[in-house]
Amino acid sequence: MKQLTLVQAINDALRVALEHDPRVIVLGEDVGRNGGVFRATEGLWETFGDDRVIDTPLAEAGIVGTSIGMAINGLKPVAEIQFLSFIYPGIEQIITHAARLRTRTQGNHPASLVIRAPYGGGIRAPELHCDSTESLFVHIPGLKVVTPATPRDAKGLLLAAINDPDPVIYLEPMRLYRSVREEVPEGWVEVPLGKARKVREGDELTVIAWGAMVPVASEAALQWERQGVSCDVIDLRSLYPLDEETIIESVKKTGRVVIVHEAPKTAGLGAELTALINEQAFLYLEAPVARVTGYDVPVPMYALEDAFRPDVKRVSQAIEQVLAFE
Amino acid sequence: MIGQLNKEMVQYVTPEGYLTEQGRSCWRALPDESKLQFYRWMTMVRLFDRRAVLLQRQGRIGTYAPLEGQEAAQVGSALALSQADWIFPSYREHGVAMVAGMPLSQIFLYWMGRVEGCEAPEGVRLMPPYVPIATQIPQAVGAAWAAKLRGEESVAVAYFGDGATSEGDFHEGCNFAGVFQVPVILFCQNNGYAISVPFSRQSATETVAEKTAAYAFEGVRVDGNDVLAVYDAMRQAVAKAKTGGGPTLIEAVTYRKGSHTTADDAKRYRPEAEVKEWVEQKDPLQRYVRLLKAEGLLSDADESAWEAECKERIDLGIREAESATPPPATHMFEHVYAQMGPNEWRQRQQCEQGGGQVG
Numbered sequence: 001m002k003q004l005t006l007v008q009a010i011n012d013a014l015r016v017a018l019e020h021d022p023r024v025i026v027l028g029e030d031v032g033r034n035g036g037v038f039r040a041t042e043g044l045w046e047t048f049g050d051d052r053v054i055d056t057p058l059a060e061a062g063i064v065g066t067s068i069g070m071a072i073n074g075l076k077p078v079a080e081i082q083f084l085s086f087i088y089p090g091i092e093q094i095i096t097h098a099a100r101l102r103t104r105t106q107g108n109h110p111a112s113l114v115i116r117a118p119y120g121g122g123i124r125a126p127e128l129h130c131d132s133t134e135s136l137f138v139h140i141p142g143l144k145v146v147t148p149a150t151p152r153d154a155k156g157l158l159l160a161a162i163n164d165p166d167p168v169i170y171l172e173p174m175r176l177y178r179s180v181r182e183e184v185p186e187g188w189v190e191v192p193l194g195k196a197r198k199v200r201e202g203d204e205l206t207v208i209a210w211g212a213m214v215p216v217a218s219e220a221a222l223q224w225e226r227q228g229v230s231c232d233v234i235d236l237r238s239l240y241p242l243d244e245e246t247i248i249e250s251v252k253k254t255g256r257v258v259i260v261h262e263a264p265k266t267a268g269l270g271a272e273l274t275a276l277i278n279e280q281a282f283l284y285l286e287a288p289v290a291r292v293t294g295y296d297v298p299v300p301m302y303a304l305e306d307a308f309r310p311d312v313k314r315v316s317q318a319i320e321q322v323l324a325f326e
Numbered sequence: 327m328i329g330q331l332n333k334e335m336v337q338y339v340t341p342e343g344y345l346t347e348q349g350r351s352c353w354r355a356l357p358d359e360s361k362l363q364f365y366r367w368m369t370m371v372r373l374f375d376r377r378a379v380l381l382q383r384q385g386r387i388g389t390y391a392p393l394e395g396q397e398a399a400q401v402g403s404a405l406a407l408s409q410a411d412w413i414f415p416s417y418r419e420h421g422v423a424m425v426a427g428m429p430l431s432q433i434f435l436y437w438m439g440r441v442e443g444c445e446a447p448e449g450v451r452l453m454p455p456y457v458p459i460a461t462q463i464p465q466a467v468g469a470a471w472a473a474k475l476r477g478e479e480s481v482a483v484a485y486f487g488d489g490a491t492s493e494g495d496f497h498e499g500c501n502f503a504g505v506f507q508v509p510v511i512l513f514c515q516n517n518g519y520a521i522s523v524p525f526s527r528q529s530a531t532e533t534v535a536e537k538t539a540a541y542a543f544e545g546v547r548v549d550g551n552d553v554l555a556v557y558d559a560m561r562q563a564v565a566k567a568k569t570g571g572g573p574t575l576i577e578a579v580t581y582r583k584g585s586h587t588t589a590d591d592a593k594r595y596r597p598e599a600e601v602k603e604w605v606e607q608k609d610p611l612q613r614y615v616r617l618l619k620a621e622g623l624l625s626d627a628d629e630s631a632w633e634a635e636c637k638e639r640i641d642l643g644i645r646e647a648e649s650a651t652p653p654p655a656t657h658m659f660e661h662v663y664a665q666m667g668p669n670e671w672r673q674r675q676q677c678e679q680g681g682g683q684v685g
Contacts, residue, residue, distance in 0.1 A: 029520070029521065029523065030521045030522045030523060032522075033522055033594070033595045034521065034522030034523075034594055034595050035594070037521065037589075037590070055522070055523050055527055056523075056527075057489075057492035057523070057527065057528050057529070058459055058489035058490070058492045058493060058520045058523065058528065059492040059493050059494065060493075061493075061494050062492065062494075085457075085458070086458050086459070088458070089458075089493065089494060089495070124388050124389070124439065125388075125389065126388065126389050126391075126417070126457065126587075127436075127439075127441075127455070127457055128457035128458060129457070258683070265673070266669070290683040291683055292681070292683050295658065295659070295673045295674075295677060296662075296669060296670060296673055297658045297659055297662050297670070297673075298662065300441065300657075300658040301436075301439045301440060301441045302388055302439030303438060303439035303440045303441075303652065304439075304441075304653075304655055304657065304658050305439075307655030307658065307677065308655075308658060310681070311681070313680065313681060314680075314681030314683075317680075317681060317683070318683040321683060322683075
C-alpha cells in the first residue's frame with residue numbers, strides 16, 4: 001500500500017477509474033495539461049489523452065450540462081468544478097436536470113455522473129473561494145452528497161461514487177488535501193455511500209462532523225477523554241443518504257449530541273440531523289442537541305476566517321455545555 | 327477605428343516604440359502631460375505589482391493575482407474614464423483601481439484578506455473585485471442601463487478576461503446590452519490563457535471582438551500592450567456611449583507575464599519561447615518609454631526620479647495597510663443586513679465571547 005495524501009488519493013482513484021472503466025471521462029477547467037489547480041488530476045492527461053481528460057472552456061453550466069448529456073449517451077463523466085464557490089452557474093443543470101432525469105425519464109436516462117468540487121475554508125484562499133454550501137445539494141431529492149475526511153475514504157468514496165447509478169456531488173475539503181498521509185489500498189476499492197465512519201468510540205457524548213471539521217471534532221473529543229469523558233465521534237462521510245443507524249445507535253447510547261459544521265447555522269445540515277434525532281431518539285436525549293457552526297454571515301475574507309470556522313475550543317465548550325445540562 | 331474589420335488589431339505604437347500612421351494623429355492631439363501620465367501610471371502599476379508578489383512570498387499578503395504585462399490595457403482604458411463612470415473589475419484590475427482613485431493601502435488590505443480593502447473612497451465608482459468569472463458583466467450592463475433610464479451621463483465598464491467569454495453571464499450581458507442599447511463598455515483583456523487553458527480551447531472564434539456581431543454592437547480589437555491605442559479605443563467607446571451610440575466591446579490583446587496567481591505555476595502550461603517573445607519584445611512599458619525618450623519627453627533622470635517616487639508611495643501604502651487596526655472578529659456581522667436582527671445579534675455576542683455552540 002502507498003502512503004497518500006487526500007488529494008493524491010483522489011488522483012489515484014481517478015487513475016484507477018480511467019484504467020478500469022472506458023466510459024469514464026474526466027473534464028473541467030485546468031484538469032488536463034495543468035493537472036488541476038490542486039494537482040488532483042496531475043499526470044492523467046499525459047496518460048489517458050485529450051479525449052478522456054478534457055480541459056473545458058471556463059463555463060460551469062457548460063461543464064455540468066454537457067456532462068449530463070454525456071451520461072445520457074453512455075459515458076461516465078467525472079466533472080471537476082474548480083471550487084464549490086464557483087458551481088452556482090451550473091446549479092440549474094444540477095437541480096433541474098441531474099437530480100430529476102431518472103424520475104422524468106422513468107428510469108430510462110438517469111444522469112449517472114460525479115461532480116467533484118473542493119470546498120470550505122482554512123487555507124487562506126482569496127475571497128469567495130471558501131463556501132461550504134453542502135446543504136444546498138443535500139436538500140435536492142435525486143442527488144447523493146459525500147465528503148471524505150481521510151485519504152482512504154477519499155479514494156473509496158470516489159470510486160463508489162463513480163460506480164453509483166445516481167448523480168453524486170463529491171465534496172473535497174481543501175483544508176485536508178495535504179494535512180495527513182495514510183496507507184491507501186491499491187486498485188479498485190470502494191467505501192459504500194450511506195455509511196458513516198466511527199472516528200472515536202465513547203459513551204458519554206456523540207460528536208457528529210464531516211469534511212474538515214472531523215479532525216477538529218476529534219481533537220476536542222481527545223481533550224475531553226484526557227479528562228475522563230469519552231465521546232463517540234462520527235464522521236458522516238455521506239451527507240445524503242445519511243447513515244441513520246450509526247447516528248441513532250450512538251445517540252441512544254450517549255444521550256448527548258454536539259453537531260459540528262463549517263457552514264452557517266441556519267438551515268445547515270445540523271438542523272436536519274437534529275430533527276432526525278428528535279424523530280428517532282427523543283426519549284433517549286438527556287440534553288438538547290447542540291450545534292457548533294459557522295456564523296450566519298457571508299464567509300468572511302481570510303483575516304477573519306479562523307473566527308468564523310468552528311475550532312477545537314468552540315467544540316470543546318459546546319461539549320462542556322451539553323455535558324453540564326441536567 | 328470604429329467600423330474596422332474586427333479581426334484586425336489596432337496599433338498606434340509598435341513594439342519597437344514607433345508611432346504608426348493612426349498613432350501619429352492621436353499623439354499630436356494629446357498634451358504632453360497626458361503622454362506622461364500614461365508612463366507614470368504604468369510604472370506605478372508595475373512596481374506595485376512586483377512589490378505585491380514579493381509581499382506574498384514573504385507571507386505579508388495572501389494569494390495574489392499579478393498583472394505584469396497588462397499595464398497598458400489597464401492604464402490606457404482607465405485614463406479614458408471620468409469620475410461619473412462605473413467600474414466593475416475582475417480580481418486582476420489593481421491598475422484600473424489605482425487610476426480610478428483607490429488608495430494603494432486599500433488594494434494591499436484586500437489581498438491581506440481584509441474586507442475593508444473592498445471599500446472605495448467616496449465618489450469613486452469602483453466595485454470590489456469580482457472573483458467568480460464573468461459575473462460582473464450583466465451587472466455593468468445593468469448599471470449602464472440605469473444611467474440611460476435615469477438620464478445620467480455616465481458609462482459603466484466591465485473588466486474581464488478571455489476566459490469570461492465562455493460563461494453564460496458574458497453572453498447574457500452582451501445580449502441585454504445590444505437589445506437595450508445601453509452605455510456599457512465590455513473591456514476584455516485577452517491575455518491568451520484562462521489559468522492554463524489557451525484561448526483556442528476557450529473559443530472557436532479567432533477573436534473576442536468578432537463575437538459582438540451576434541449581439542449587433544461593435545467589437546474592437548486593439549493591441550493591449552499599446553497604451554495609446556487602448557486609450558483611444560476606450561475614449562471613442564466612451565464618447566459613443568455617452569451620445570446614445572450604445573455598447574462597445576474592446577478586446578485588448580495582451581499577455582500576463584507571470585502566473586495566474588502566486589499559487590499557480592505558468593511554466594506548466596506555457597511554452598518558454600512564447601513567454602520570452604512577449605516579455606522581451608512586446609512589453610507595454612518598454613515600448614512606451616522608448617517612444618517618450620525618442621520624442622524628448624523623458625530622460626533617464628526623470629525615469630529614476632519617478633521610480634523612486636513610486637517606490638516611496640508603495641512603501642507608504644504598505645505601511646498604512648500593515649498598521650491599519652484589524653477589526654474585531656465581530657466585524658463579520660457588520661453590514662450583513664441593513665439592520666441586525668435578533669439571530670445575528672445573538673450570534674455576534676457568542677462570537678464576542680469566543681464561540682461555543684451557535685444558538
